[in-house]
Amino acid sequence: MNEDASLLKARPDRARKKWVWAVLVAALVLLLALSVFLGRYPQVGFLRLSQLRENLLAQLLVVNVRLPRLLTALLLGMVLAASGTVFQMIFANPLVEPGFLGVSQGAAFGAALAIVFFSASAALVQGMAALFAFAGLGFSYLLARRIRVGSWLLRLVLAGIAVSALFSAGLGIVKYLADPLRQLPEITFWMLGGLASITWTKFLAVLPACFLGLTVIFAFRWRLNLLALDETTAFSLGAAPRRERLVMMIAAVLATSAIISVAGMVGWIGLIIPHIARRLVGSDTRRNLPAAILLGGAFGVICDDLARMLMAGEIPLGILTSLLGAAIFILLMARGLGKEVRS
Amino acid sequence: MSVNLLSFDHVAFGYSQARPIFSDLNYQLRRGTLSVILGPNGIGKTTLLYMALGWLQPSAGQVLLENRPLQVYSRAELGRRVSLVPQTERQPYSYTVLEYVLFGRAPHLALFGAPGENDELAARQALARAGIPELAGAYVDQLSGGEGQLVLIARALAQEPRVLLLDEPSAHLDLGNKFRLMQTLSDLRRDGTTILMTTHDPEIALAVSDETVLVDGSGSVTVGTPTDLLTADKLSQLYHLPVGALEIRSSHPGVTLRRF
Secondary structure (H helix, E strand, O other): HHHHHHHHHHHHHHHHHHHHHHHHHHHHHHHHHHHHHHEEOOOOOEHHHHHHHHHHHHHHHHHHHHHHHHHHHHHHHHHHHHHHHHHHHHHOOOOOOOOOHHHHHHHHHHHHHHHHHHHOHHHHHHHHHHHHHHHHHHHHHHHHOOOOOOHHHHHHHHHHHHHHHHHHHHHHHHHOOOOOOOOHHHHHHHHHHHOOOHHHHHHHHHHHHHHHHHHHHHHOOOOOOHHHHHHHHHEEEEEEEOHHHHHHHHHHHHHHHHHHHHHHOOOOOHHHHHHHHHHHOOOOOHHHHHHHHHHHHHHHHHHHHHHHHOOOOOOOOHHHHHHHHHHHHHHHHHOOOOOOOOO | OOEEEEEEEEEEEEEEEEEEEEEEEEEEOOOOOOOEEOOOOOOOHHHHHHHHHHOOOOEEEEEOOEEHHHOOOHHHHHHOEEEOOOOOOOOOOOOOOHHHHHHHHHHHOOOOOOOOOHHHHHHHHHHHHHHHHOOOOEEEHHHHHHHHHHHHHOOOHHHOOOOEEEEEEEEOOHHHHHHHHHHHHHHHHOOOOOOEEEEHHHHHHHHHHHHEEOOOOOOEEEEEHHHHHHHHHHHHHHOOOOOOOOOOOOOOOOOOOOOO
């Protein structure tokens, strides 16, 4: 009994890590609160509380424009960071991101197709983008089953490359056929990503799929660790690696395809945030997945704040996430990427 | 309770029809036995182990665990009964040893569960049984080959299995680590753990096993005590070259020095 007690006592890192959570949650709440008041009205600055109480236009701006946009930015960051963590675990590779396996290219192709051939109602563009993002995963999965070389994961990677290339070629054809004055700029803007057109309707339309995907990923977060191990090892630990990986991929792509259908192509969040989370709280996904969700949400909100404030016209969100993401990536590489854990 | 823990009953298996590995394999692993599978490269040692794990299914016959076919067990049920120590393992991320050993608790947890205090206790006890309690806070990617192998054994022990499978556990170990591994395996055998392991190394088979299983490519196996089977004649037949078998009666590890 004494021996058991002494075995349990030695937990050096648990208390030390608690402050990380407190800081992460507090920072995100503060950021959200600030972002509600921060923006152009008409100049860059904070809305005063008195303005919000008395000015109807300010109230409308906050309630109908800023709030849905802010929540979508938060959701976007959370979904991409969580999905990125899932993909980096499933493929045991810290350099993959959720657009992998034909998902991003599928979404772009679907959106372009809707813009050029189906008169481009916003709802249709979203629906087609989400549909083709999911189709990217489906085609990659089916193709991987037919490939006869290599391990299951290698086959998925090869299938993902092939499906992405096919969608990319399809996108090229659609862009070539597009009206260069009207449709081509619309495709380009969709692909640059952005939340300028977000309304409550759009936010609420994608919320259920994002919520469902995030809930499944969050509930499964400890078991994700097993899916990064070799297939025989995961099997010997009582997992059903292929089935569980498929379920996790579907949850991640469900949420990702929903959010990119309204936000367009927003890169780098799913790649970079899981790295930062691992550095902060370690490799165990029980801890780093929630950390990635919080950090991703904060990163999404910060990038969108910058997107709507830096210039009089909006900067497309995808450009900012790429710029900041690549800068952080370079910094991480300089400090040693890969087995980047210790806090 | 049946004496036979694991039984191969008229098992056939091949990766292709043209090259069968086993045609009529019959073998029973008794409870509390440390059994070593010995044979040349590519002859089917790991295949036999993977069939015991349920990862590979025989094309004919069946593998029984406690008299029930492996297929009737759920994934978690099997994970609580059979565990595997692989020869090597990809470690893409850097976990602490304790986090890594806790993975062994997965079959005891619900699908959406995570390890709690009891699991942590079981993991620390497994580390103690593997002889490395002091490594709990170390990082798995910073361990020596020998320590890494012991961590994999601890993770497999954390599953609290009825049978422990080890695939070439000494393959990449130096003399010191090999000796440490043999000590750990002997201790586990004394505790009553049932162990089935493959090795290239007749020395290990002689040093720690109760029973030797020779896989010679005939489609079945020859089972006997290490002293009966690890003779110069039998080893010469197995490896198709003249083998001189020397028995060193010493508690120290032995090395054979020979110059070509």
